[in-house]
């Protein structure tokens with residue numbers, strides 16, 4: 321069983337395993353016709369959870385708890401039966417909504433300085449899982465959204481459905497948005513998606529410090545000159561070893577980016593949001 325400081329209900333667990341290797345190069349693939357995944361689907365209101373990010377913005381979503389067992393891939397079924405948060409290299413936990421998503425979602429929607437970042441912006445929701453942060457970015461005015469998750473099943477069964485349930489042609493503020501969905505490992509994502517973003521959102525993706533090099537390289541390749549990364553995570557992932565201080569150390573060693581803590585919570589499981597920007601702003605070509 322693999323568990324670490326996670327929960328929907330904001331409690332915490334300790335791990336019983338360790339992650340020692342970077343993720344295998346699981347090739348990046350785009351879901352080319354996401355709308356086709358909606359055929360025959362109706363989301364029952366009873367199955368929807370609601371995240372109220374601010375007085376004027378909320379996101380309705382499904383997660384693994386609301387899906388029938390047969391809709392889950394073998395790895396995800398195994399993880400669920402085993403009460404595991406993830407199976408390293410096979411299933412990286414995207415079917416559940418992790419608590420730092422709510423922290424970052426509230427920051428994005430409640431603080432004016434962050435809300436305005438999303439006006440007409442091109443945004444990447446990296447390690448998106450349910451896609452709540454990307455959906456929120458659309459509701460805040462983003463005009464291009466790229467959703468990335470390691471597992472294709474997560475995108476197909478949860479992210480795409482949540483996206484179209486919240487954002488569509490007939491819904492205010494979301495009709496102009498272009499959304500694309502990519503599965504696979506970060507290294508191969510960079511090779512395939514050669515574009516740059518104004519904002520990169522990423523929540524609960526730094527538990528494995530072996531992936532920090534790939535993550536920082538991804539920021540270098542995909543962040544616009546004046547862009548910003550908003551990264552939400554636990555201060556420390558017990559037993560697994562990753563966490564904010566180790567990531568900051570990796571950023572210092574690399575030397576390309578400045579960072580600052582934008583938000584911090586010391587109650588219960590300690591959580592933080594890091595704002596990361598280029599040290600030197602190189603003009604866009």
Ligand SMILES: C[S@@+](CC[C@H](N)C(=O)[O-])C[C@H]1O[C@@H](n2cnc3c(N)ncnc32)[C@H](O)[C@@H]1O
Pocket residue numbers: 343412413414415416417418419420421446447448449450468469470471504505506507522523524525531534
């Ligand atoms: C624990 S889940 C968090 C999901 C979601 N962001 C949330 O907060 O609810 C971690 C996510 O990070 C992504 N991830 C972590 N390491 C990755 C890597 N090396 N390559 C691709 N995706 C990775 C996976 O897609 C997975 O969905």
